Amino acid sequence: MTDISAHTRTRTLKSVDDLIAAGLLSAVPAAGLDAVADRYAIAVTPAMAVLIDPTDTSDPIARQFLPTVAELAATPGETSDPIGDAKHEKVPGLVHRYPDRVLLKLTHACPVYCRFCFRREMVGPGGAQMLDTPSLAAALAYIAADPAIFEVILTGGDPLMLAPRRIAEISQALAAIPHVQVLRWHSRVPVVAPERITPALVDALRVEGKAVFVGLHTNHARELTPAARVAIARLIDGGIPLLSQTVLLAGVNDTAEVMAELMRTLVSLRIKPYYLHHMDQAPGTGHFRTTIAAGQELMRVLRGTLSGLAQPVYVLDIAGGVAKVPILPNYLEPDGQVRAPDGTLYPDPERG
Ligand SMILES: *Cc1c(COP(=O)(O)O)cnc(C)c1O
Ligand code: SF4
DSSP states (O other): TTOOGGGTTSSOOOOOHHHTTTTSSSSTTTHHHHHHHHOOOBOOOOHTTTOOOOTTTTHHHHHHSSOOOGGGGGOOTOOOOOOOTTTEETTTTTTEEEEEEEEEEEEEESOOOOTOOTTEEEEEETSSSBBOOHHHHHHHHHHHHHTTTOOOEEEESSGGGHHHHHHHHHHHHTTTTTOEEEEEEEEEEHOOOOOGOOOOHHHHOOTTTTTEEEEEOOOOGGGGHHHHHHHHHHHHHHHHOEEEEEEOTTTTOSSHHHHHHHHHHHHHHTTEEEEEEEEOOTTTTGGGGGOHHHHHHHHHHHHHHSSSSGGOOEEEOOOOTOOEEEEEOOOOOOSSOOOOOSSSSEEOOOTO
């Protein structure tokens, strides 16, 4: 990691040439990447670039952020909108799939572009970046008009890319709607761009009389750097509870050891693991996909070895916007026997 150039430490790398100049890609394997870059956005923040060891071909940070030609390969079942956002989009930027909560997609921009992103056909510099003012007004009116909406999930892209002033305005507008009780911001910023979590941002997120959560997307314990820990503590000490969301990624976190270390690290930082997502069927992501059986096996090991506090719920978003469902291993057999994490079967407690 010694020959990473100085500019890697100060600005986001946004092209194949930037990555080569920073010593993160060698020019030879970079051949063919122009076609990838034409299709999908690239961004590696300084905080992530310094973690990458370009000499290690299995580096889990590199695998998440550096483009590869594997992204051009289509796998059966992959679609541009795997979780069916479009089907439930009621006004631009607002997705309403469940009666009591909506997604409000404030921006298509992200601090980094993850190679496995489930919204990869929508995020990035290609689309309009920020939700425009009339669309935001229409979304707020939609939320205000439906008293069943208890929670608003701010997402994107990454909504913490907005300036604190904008975040405060949107928070206050939502807070003025009496039936909205919970604001949940989904973000990767505290990990990949921790310098953005300023006291001003924390103030902007907090709203009088409403519960505000941040759902942090993180996939490997190595992402939780000292700077990320400062950002996380600043949010939590500012009164904002944190949850985590992790994507199960082949070659990044698909072993029980790596996943256990991540979950324990999160709990030690006062973050409650929330979801472990099975990979969605986004285009060109086949090289990241594991089987559900492998994910369940991993969850069995976690259940047998880790604190209950450190257990995420393993979930699958059924393709096409149907629903998000838990796909945890089953501990209760159809005949009523109960399976211990080591596989041993015990009698039905009801039948004795
Ligand atoms: C994932 C998702 C939610 C949030 O689901 P939770 O289980 O509450 O985290 C809400 N709406 C849509 C459309 C979603 O995809
Ligand atoms: S931060 Fe989230 S939305 Fe942005 S590229 Fe990564 S997975 Fe996609």
